[in-house]
Amino acid sequence: MQSKENKPWYKHPFVWLLIGFPALAIVSGIHMAYLAYTNKDGLVSDSYYKDGQRINERLALDSQAANQGLNAQVILGDDQQSIRIMLNKEVNGPLELKLSHPTRVGVDQSLELQAIGNRMYAGKLAHPLALERWQIELSDQKSTWRLVKEWQVLPGEAIEIKPLK
The missing domain is CATH 2.60.40 (Immunoglobulin-like)
Structure with a gap:
């Protein structure tokens, strides 16, 4: 049986917290950029x-x-x-x-x-x-x-x- 310190890195929950939040921010940023590009702002008139x-x-x-x-x-x-x-x-x-x-x-x-x-x-x-x-x-x-x-x-x-x- 392995001790707590000898577990591989991917089995530590804090590692996933450190990876998860920045990854979520990147995916959310890409989604927001997509929404901004595809939706026209109806309040602003081009003419x-x-x-x-x-x-x-x-x-x-x-x-x-x-x-x-x-x-x-x-x-x-x-x-x-x-x-x-x-x-x-x-x-x-x-x-x-x-x-x-x-x-x-x-x-x-x-x-x-x-x-x-x-x-x-x-x-x-x-x-x-x-x-x-x-x-x-x-x-x-x-x-x-x-x-x-x-x-x-x-x-x-x-x-x-x-x-x-």
């Missing part, structure tokens, strides 16, 4: 100058919706994909709905809403909408007006979108 120039255009669309007195109610279906919208006034043509996540660019969705009745529109999202916070933008296809609101998604709860002032 911030052009985005700044478009602010006046967006404000004009908001004021046009206010001038027309438009507002809408949005209801998300139980399946988290079907959306119904009811406007307070009649508008021409199909509507466009954009849902943008504040931080994750890859999950943004856009769809065309078709009229299903008097001032009623409906559409189906490509992917179910997570119960999170979203930026919702409703406009006509000609981009003559728009309604914008931040939406905390709750199933079966209608939200009202009014023009920004």
